[in-house]
Amino acid sequence: MDQDSVQIKASGNISLPVPLGHEAVFESLKRSFVSGRAVHAYLVTGRAGSGRFGLARALAAHLLDTDALESQPDFCLVERGLDPKTSKPRTVIAIDQVQVLRGRLSRTAFLGGWQVAVIRDAQYLNRESGNALLKTLEEPHGQTLLLLTAPDAESVLPTVRSRCQEIRLPRISTSAIKDGLAAMGVLPSDASLLARLADGCPARAIRYVTEPQSLAEMRGRRDQLLALSGIDYASRWQVVEKILPKKLPFQDAQERTRDFLDLTAELLHDVLLLRHGQIERLIHLDAIDGIRRWSNSNFDPQIAAAALQEARLQVDGNVGPRAVLQSFVLSL
Numbered sequence: 001m002d003q004d005s006v007q008i009k010a011s012g013n014i015s016l017p018v019p020l021g022h023e024a025v026f027e028s029l030k031r032s033f034v035s036g037r038a039v040h041a042y043l044v045t046g047r048a049g050s051g052r053f054g055l056a057r058a059l060a061a062h063l064l065d066t067d068a069l070e071s072q073p074d075f076c077l078v079e080r081g082l083d084p085k086t087s088k089p090r091t092v093i094a095i096d097q098v099q100v101l102r103g104r105l106s107r108t109a110f111l112g113g114w115q116v117a118v119i120r121d122a123q124y125l126n127r128e129s130g131n132a133l134l135k136t137l138e139e140p141h142g143q144t145l146l147l148l149t150a151p152d153a154e155s156v157l158p159t160v161r162s163r164c165q166e167i168r169l170p171r172i173s174t175s176a177i178k179d180g181l182a183a184m185g186v187l188p189s190d191a192s193l194l195a196r197l198a199d200g201c202p203a204r205a206i207r208y209v210t211e212p213q214s215l216a217e218m219r220g221r222r223d224q225l226l227a228l229s230g231i232d233y234a235s236r237w238q239v240v241e242k243i244l245p246k247k248l249p250f251q252d253a254q255e256r257t258r259d260f261l262d263l264t265a266e267l268l269h270d271v272l273l274l275r276h277g278q279i280e281r282l283i284h285l286d287a288i289d290g291i292r293r294w295s296n297s298n299f300d301p302q303i304a305a306a307a308l309q310e311a312r313l314q315v316d317g318n319v320g321p322r323a324v325l326q327s328f329v330l331s332l
Contacts (some may be wrong), residue, residue: 229332
């Protein structure tokens with residue numbers, strides 16, 4: 001397989017209406033609306049690449065009977081987006097965005113049916129915007145559904161998450177992801193590798209297919225990680241500088257740090273599997289040489305795992321991402 005691309009058969013269709021592997025969850029939600037058991041606010045949670053945003057969009061499209069959500073007048077998407085003054089990514093979902101949403105949802109649906117709002121990455125609601133959303137969550141107007149997405153419930157304001165029913169997306173088996181990719185037209189050898197690299201997150205595998213650059217970027221970060229144990233401290237600091245440029249907004253730095261730590265966890269898992277002779281279970285089998293070098297060094301996975309856990313707690317506690325990552329890479 002080429003290091004930066006995935007081969008797809010010309011006749012393959014790579015778009016799916018429901019996130020790969022979550023068809024049962026989607027069907028269950030559909031039945032709840034038919035039976036009248038649905039609630040007015042759901043919090044869809046799952047790891048990055050789990051398909052949480054895709055599931056929210058699929059449910060919205062189903063209720064609004066459309067395949068063109070952005071042009072549907074009864075659909076509203078709220079996300080950080082760009083700051084209109086600076087044209088840079090917002091650091092939060094701001095109160096003015098929630099106020100606009102409240103205004104739209106306070107009116108009767110244009111087409112006389114459902115109104116659906118998706119709040120993407122609800123962990124970016126701050127206290128002001130979260131409080132502004134509470135009345136809508138508590139007293140929605142008519143047939144109104146709010147779908148919030150986030151990595152986990154704990155990352156969302158307690159006052160917001162307590163008013164939603166959580167839908168926690170499970171990990172999807174490697175075989176199911178592989179079969180789904182093959183059905184989309186991905187060549188069998190590529191489907192097998194990407195399903196393995198997805199580590200239970202089907203949207204990650206699909207992104208590797210549709211956005212080959214994301215696959216190349218992951219491999220670049222992986223190479224940096226696998227080389228850390230063999231470089232001096234000054235070079236490790238340079239790695240941090242590349243991952244977290246100084247002018248990167250705090251929330252974006254947090255996301256990149258979490259991604260880096262998640263990738264580290266996968267590689268630590270692979271090192272332990274390799275040391276126990278379970279090569280066939282490696283996530284990053286395509287990087288077996290680098291993993292073997294790491295495994296054969298004086299690297300201690302238990303110490304690294306403890307440092308990883310501490311780093312994750314610090315990030316969740318809003319400690320500066322740069323300081324967290326610097327300390328972590330020096331510990332490896």
